[in-house]
Amino acid sequence: MSEPRQVNRAYQSQLRRNWWLKHGYYQRYMLREATVLPLLFFCGCLLTGLYSLQHSEQSWLNWLAFMATPWVIGLNLLTFFASLFHAKTFFELFPRVLPILPAPLMIAGQWLGTLSVALLLALLLGGVL
Amino acid sequence: MQKTLVIQRYNPEQDHKPHPQHFTVPCDDSTSVLDALLYIQQQLDPTLAFRWSCRMAICGSCGVMVNGIPKLGCKTFLRDYKDDITVEALAHFATEKDLISDMSVFLTHLQAVKPYLINHDTRPQPHQQTPKQLAKYAKFSNCINCGLCYSACPQFGLNPAFLGPAALTLAQRYNLDSRDQGKAQRMPQLNGKNGVWGCTFVGFCSDVCPKQLDPAAAVNQGKVASAADFVIGIFKP
Amino acid sequence: MTQPTRSDEPIWWALFSAGGVCFAVLIPGLILTLAIAYPLGLLPENALDYAQIRQWLFSDYWGLAGLVLVGAGLCLPLFHAMHRVHHGMHDLMLRAGGWGKVLCYGSASLLSVLALYFWYLGLSAS
Numbered sequence: 001m002s003e004p005r006q007v008n009r010a011y012q013s014q015l016r017r018n019w020w021l022k023h024g025y026y027q028r029y030m031l032r033e034a035t036v037l038p039l040l041f042f043c044g045c046l047l048t049g050l051y052s053l054q055h056s057e058q059s060w061l062n063w064l065a066f067m068a069t070p071w072v073i074g075l076n077l078l079t080f081f082a083s084l085f086h087a088k089t090f091f092e093l094f095p096r097v098l099p100i101l102p103a104p105l106m107i108a109g110q111w112l113g114t115l116s117v118a119l120l121l122a123l124l125l126g127g128v129l
Numbered sequence: 130m131q132k133t134l135v136i137q138r139y140n141p142e143q144d145h146k147p148h149p150q151h152f153t154v155p156c157d158d159s160t161s162v163l164d165a166l167l168y169i170q171q172q173l174d175p176t177l178a179f180r181w182s183c184r185m186a187i188c189g190s191c192g193v194m195v196n197g198i199p200k201l202g203c204k205t206f207l208r209d210y211k212d213d214i215t216v217e218a219l220a221h222f223a224t225e226k227d228l229i230s231d232m233s234v235f236l237t238h239l240q241a242v243k244p245y246l247i248n249h250d251t252r253p254q255p256h257q258q259t260p261k262q263l264a265k266y267a268k269f270s271n272c273i274n275c276g277l278c279y280s281a282c283p284q285f286g287l288n289p290a291f292l293g294p295a296a297l298t299l300a301q302r303y304n305l306d307s308r309d310q311g312k313a314q315r316m317p318q319l320n321g322k323n324g325v326w327g328c329t330f331v332g333f334c335s336d337v338c339p340k341q342l343d344p345a346a347a348v349n350q351g352k353v354a355s356a357a358d359f360v361i362g363i364f365k366p
Numbered sequence: 367m368t369q370p371t372r373s374d375e376p377i378w379w380a381l382f383s384a385g386g387v388c389f390a391v392l393i394p395g396l397i398l399t400l401a402i403a404y405p406l407g408l409l410p411e412n413a414l415d416y417a418q419i420r421q422w423l424f425s426d427y428w429g430l431a432g433l434v435l436v437g438a439g440l441c442l443p444l445f446h447a448m449h450r451v452h453h454g455m456h457d458l459m460l461r462a463g464g465w466g467k468v469l470c471y472g473s474a475s476l477l478s479v480l481a482l483y484f485w486y487l488g489l490s491a492s
């Protein structure tokens with residue numbers, strides 16, 4: 001009796017480096033992950049600001065001038081939108097990981113937090129508080 | 130009405146990689162992808178290989194990629210597609226023949242998390258449970274082991290040792306069950322780098338799950354559990 | 367099945383999550399005021415007055431506001447960002463192994479320490 005021929009040639013496809021370009025869902029995921037790149041830029045701004053503030057009045061004024069350069073404002077505008085996109089995704093994930101209250105309530109609550117922080121800072125620096 | 134299916138064929142005895150083949154099938158509003166595959170097999174090409182059984186989205190065997198997205202063939206209808214429809218074997222798994230995937234990795238991963246009730250109480254009376262206790266895990270208990278979530282998960286594609294959505298969801302399902310005492314046995318698997326920590330919350334698994342289990346949520350609830358276990362581990366080595 | 371070793375990921379994940387909250391709740395307001403409204407002249411000229419900001423961050427309440435700003439506005443977001451960079455490298459199949467991890471969390475730690483140091487310098491000068 002002849003042995004059955006052993007066929008063991010399953011085809012295994014390999015992911016390529018650009019796998020995330022293949023589908024809108026993956027692109028959105030990568031966009032979410034990439035929000036940290038402009039965030040790193042803003043962190044750099046804050047860190048230099050902190051340095052200038054403790055250093056001297058002149059370097060603080062230099063930092064303020066740096067923050068007012070058009071390309072810095074432009075990059076920070078991008079960071080602002082990145083932070084909002086991150087916030088949207090983060091707030092929506094949170095109730096799924098820790099389902100304490102109904103999801104819409106938790107999402108609204110978190111946006112309220114972001115809004116009040118922004119408002120508080122604006123009022124504080126605007127001299128209203 | 131007629132539609133064209135472009136099927137990725139693979140014959141392990143002849144081919145080195147899959148190649149597309151076009152088939153035109155008659156269809157109406159109730160024709161599923163599985164119906165179309167059965168038509169092709171019965172009328173056009175008896176060598177076409179694919180899995181199916183229940184035809185009602187409960188056995189979990191008919192998973193295929195439809196236009197690049199993991200779907201159950203029996204729950205996907207030609208009416209929802211305008212142009213040609215491409216059908217391939219499930220992504221990230223090895224293809225044995227045509228649309229038949231080798232699911233053995235998936236089964237090994239399922240096994241690893243001990244997806245069954247572990248209870249040392251051997252007395253014969255039933256383990257009672259209140260509706261509230263049931264509600265804690267009920268959502269995660271409807272898995273039909275179709276493996277679609279693995280085809281949607283790039284982390285599994287990048288690292289086949291990652292236990293993956295369904296296995297981690299099942300672990301969470303039993304860990305949340307008031308009748309179960311096996312959490313301590315499951316946590317070591319979850320705590321590893323190929324356990325819950327292999328996940329980056331891409332979330333596509335929850336989109337494709339035909340039973341709306343939200344596996345991504347279960348995996349990330351598992352992260353909270355694993356982090357708690359980590360802290361406990363510091364104090365109790 | 368052998369038992370896998372426990373991952374140290376809970377530490378980085380906890381920092382990542384805390385940083386994610388800061389990135390979502392605090393950072394938009396900070397950018398809006400410091401980096402957009404003030405440079406565009408939408409806030410009063412003296413809104414970022416040197417002496418005033420120093421007092422808020424380094425003097426009032428033992429510099430507590432400064433510490434909160436450093437922690438929630440810099441350290442935690444840095445760990446959040448570098449955690450995503452670390453996993454992003456894996457996603458893009460840049461296999462840096464253990465070095466990638468050292469690089470990512472090392473730089474986040476270093477910059478965090480630096481930020482705390484600047485705050486401490488400001489504190490002791492005020």
Ligand code: SF4
Pocket residue numbers: 271272273274275276277278279294295298337338339340341342344
């Ligand atoms: S979790 Fe959903 S997609 Fe994954 S195997 Fe179970 S039923 Fe299928």
Ligand code: FES
Pocket residue numbers: 181182183184185186187188189190191192201202203204
């Ligand atoms: S044939 Fe059973 S799920 Fe599709």
